[in-house]
Amino acid sequence: MLERLRRFCLLTERDLNSDSMKTVRLSVLRIIILTGLLLAGGVVLHSALEAYAIGAHHIIAIILSFYLVLLLALVFSFRFQIISSILLITCVFGAGLCILLFVHDFELSKLGLLFVYAAPLISLMLFPLRVTVAIMLVNFIPFGFLLLWQTPISFLKLSIDLPDTHHYVHILLFLFFNLCIPLSIVRVFSTLKRNTHQLRSLNEQVMRSNKLYEEVFENSHLATLLTDQPGTILKANSKALRLLRLSLDHDVNLSTILTPKHNSEKKDDFWLGQNIECLTTNKSIIVINHIATTEQGHFIFQLEDISALRDLNHRLLTNEQQQKVWRCYDTLTHLPNLNFFSRLIRKHLQQQPERMPGMLIIVRICNIKQFNQSHGYSAGDGLISAFAKKVRAVLPAKVMIGRIRGVKFILWSPLPERESDVSAYSKSLYQQLPTALPVEGEDLSLAYEFGATVTPASSDCIEKYIEQCESALEFADYYTNPIALFNPKAFAEREAELQLVEELKAALSMRELCLWLQPKVNAAGKVYSFEALLRWERKPGQFVPAYRVVQLAEQYGFIVTLSEFVLNDAVRLLTEWRQKGLPFVLSINLAGPDIIDALFFAELVSLATHKPWLVDVLELELTETSIITQSQLMYEKLGVLRKLGFNLAIDDFGTGQASLSLLAKLPATTLKLDRSFLTDIPTDTLQVKVLQTTIQLAKSLNLELVVEGVETDLQRRFLMRLGCEKMQGYLFAKPNTQAYWHRQKLFNINKSSEQVQELTQAPVKPMLA
Structure with missing residues (x-):
């Protein structure tokens, strides 16, 4: 019953969070009408019985007419909100005027004007401001009339006096001003308070996003500008300020500091294009590229100084x-x-x-x-x-x-x-x-x-x-x-490799590659995450090894394109899981050049900003070797990704040449221990000591440790004794297709949230003895 009353009065959580004025006004209207009917019902019934006892049938008619008007207002509130509001205001005015005109006790009759004076307050909550102002002006009439008229008013010689009239009037005023009006005002303030809280929360999110964007903007390896549509520079990173020799103490337009090198360029917005050569005020030659347009209609540009190249070209052509x-x-x-x-x-x-x-x-x-x-x-x-x-x-x-x-x-x-x-x-x-x-x-x-x-x-x-x-x-x-x-044979092998590269590029453009999944489990064999592994079926039943695909992509310069495919497919899969309520984390493997690449890095930043839920379920894995062979710029970008919330894992740890100082400097959250550490476990004492030391190292650096290549139950139980709780390997499951895993019980989307959690925690049956 209480829940129905809340829905009728629009007091549910959804209605309270709504910023629609129509919803707020309808809620206030129903609260006033409903409380008026419920709270004043007893007073009306009692006064009607008293009037009936003395034969004052006209009083009964007046009382029932007011109650009928309120009931009509309540009915009209379902479809005709304006008519219902007008009926309520009419009822308030009518009640006040009835008391003023038909009660012969002059001091008591003047209390009826309190209903009239409350009409602007009710109108302010139900109507636009101009209606409220009109009612305020109308109220000057009864107010002036009361000042000038100093004797009881007898209108039509009609009286509604009863023995308990003074009680009825005071009770009605008490209920109206102590319950009806405060409850309606509380409803308005509740919405205002919630809206204020939401605005504060949104403002904090905007400030955090702006701070992240500014950091990425400043750390760009190219000179970068942000302008409005007329070309006024709104923001520039330090590289752009040095290149253009600007301080941005005042508004600067691109047309005042850049001149198109070729007269064929259009004058007004010559900068909106690619590879536009311009002369600066100090006669340097720069190339300006329009790389993006923001949702607000602002432009993002990147600049490159080619003065030295043009000077060399000029000398060659003389x-x-x-x-x-x-x-x-x-x-x-x-x-x-x-x-x-x-x-x-x-x-x-x-x-x-x-x-x-x-x-x-x-x-x-x-x-x-x-x-x-x-x-x-x-x-x-x-x-x-x-x-x-x-x-x-x-x-x-x-x-x-x-x-x-x-x-x-x-x-x-x-x-x-x-x-x-x-x-x-x-x-x-x-x-x-x-x-x-x-x-x-x-x-x-x-x-x-x-x-x-x-x-x-x-x-x-x-x-x-x-x-x-x-x-x-x-x-x-x-x-x-x-x-x-x-050697013709070696030449043929090279030709075959080039052919394989061409087929790989074609397969990548046709999206014929796919991601297989292998679970990560705890020591008891319970799934907590999946790793996405790249697979390319060159011919039916013939798979090219993933390491070979990555090797060719790195050697022939399209590793970033390959990683973009992996990232996009992983985001698609995670979005599908999220829509189905599946609580799984997915890790993908990236290479060092991916993080260095400006467009790929910008894509990661964009995902973290526009899909903040993604950073909690997408883990980025980089091999130890790919990290130590990169520049300081990559470490800085990894730091930005960690600040954005991404979890970073060092894959194949132990196979490269990473020093402890480098490990401490990296913003990693997880170490994935290479399978070579388990070759002679637990028979090799020295290998066991190395493994123990590595586990302690990970704990001292607050890093999560995952051991790869677990193939026997003996290895699993031994790792548990050493304190390692996260594992991955053929003992639990081999990599398999997404369709295969989606058919498993832990992916049953028809279960309740509790059952999904229970199935997620169910041990995966070992594949190997």
Whole structure:
């Protein structure tokens, strides 16, 4: 009964939190009418009986008419709120005027005006302000009338006096002003208080989001600007301020500090585009890129200074003869570049009368990197130039020499008549190369690697044999095999790898890759989380190993695209779980370059800001090796992700070279111990001590420890004795498809929340003995 009354008076939690004025006014209206009917019912009934006893039937008619008007107002409140409100105000005015006009006790009759004076207060809660002002003005009429009229009013010679009239009037005034009006005002204040609390909460969320956005904005590795639609700079990070030489003490418009370099650019909003070249006030050349438009209609830009590149390009284009040299010869060594060298070989093969086969060799200088680090790049250029002069001096005149790029040079020489001399001849050329060169007053030892192949007597496709040399060079190693001849089998394997890469890119664009799931459990085998593992079924029943997929993506430069696929699919899966009420955490594997990539990092920040629930159920795993090989910038970005709420796990811990100081500096929350730690557990005493030390290390750093590769129950029980409570491995479950896991009992979405919790805590049946 009480719940129905709350719903009728719109006092439920949903109604109280509503910011609709229509809801508030309807609630106030029903509270006043209902309390008036319920609380004054006894008074009305008693006065009607007393009037009946003395034969004052007109009083009974007046009383019933008022009660009927209130009942009609209550009925009309369901569909006609305005009519119901008008009836209520009419009833209040009528009650006051009845007491004033039909009660002969003048002092008592004046109390009727209190009902009239309360009408503006009720109107303020039910009608717009202009209606309330009108009622206030109307109230001046009875007020002035009362001031001027000093004797009892006898209207139509009608009287509603009863023996207990003074009691009835005071009781009605008491109930009206002590219950009806306060209850309705309390209803209004309740909504105002709740709305104030919600506004305060939303304001705090906005402030936290703004603080995070400012941190990400400032830590961007590029100069970044935020402007309004006319181009006025609203915000700029420190890199942009230094590049544009601004202080932002006053409003600055892009059109006042930037001028489009090309007259074809539109004048008003020339900056809205990609790769727009502009001149700054100090004549520097920058490229401006419009990268995003915010929901508020503001623009985000990134700037890059290309003044040095344009200056270099200008110097190259000033001399037409120098352009010809650049097209044919390497400016540092004055040797033919690769394109010109290929034309020279082709022409030589066409002109030679004896039509002899030749040997094509790519030479790579091995230790130039260490030399550059010790002496600088300018000294390294000097070394390369000196090497080119020395090689031309020591090699036979029939050997043609060119430079490919960097530390790679190319040689061609006609072969001796006997085919068996191929290996010996390449070795003889190798031995003729200078073993040392004088650099800055000391002799520097040089090391080389050869990639060689045999060219036919006549060939128009020199590029094919250059590619064979490149393939052979990949198998050369100065310490074990400095001279590598082209191997068709190795070349075929490389071609197969390139084909695999193309198929992988196509499969990624067609979203043919998928995520399999493997549970993480506690020591009792109860599931608390899942790890998403990448799978690619190249052909039906033929899966490419996940490590191979990641290796190819890293080697050929699309690891970030692959990680974006994993992230998007994981977010899709977690969203589906959330809609079904499934309480599982999902971890995904990322690589170091993913965090460095600005767009991928921005995607993570956007997810944390617009889907804050996601940071509690999405865990990011990075291998120990990928972390220690990255720059300080990655550690800073990991810190930002941790502040956003993401849980960070160090995967394959123990296989890399992470120091304790690095481990303490990383904002990680979890260590995943590599399966190699369990190889000889528990028979190997030393291995057990290492495992114990690692567990204690994780506890001392307040890190959660998960042991991978648990395959036997003996390992599980031993790990429990050592204090390790989180595990993962084939003992509990192998990785399997999402559809497989969704068919399991712990994913039964038809259960109640208590049953889902019970099923989630049910042990997973071990797969291995």
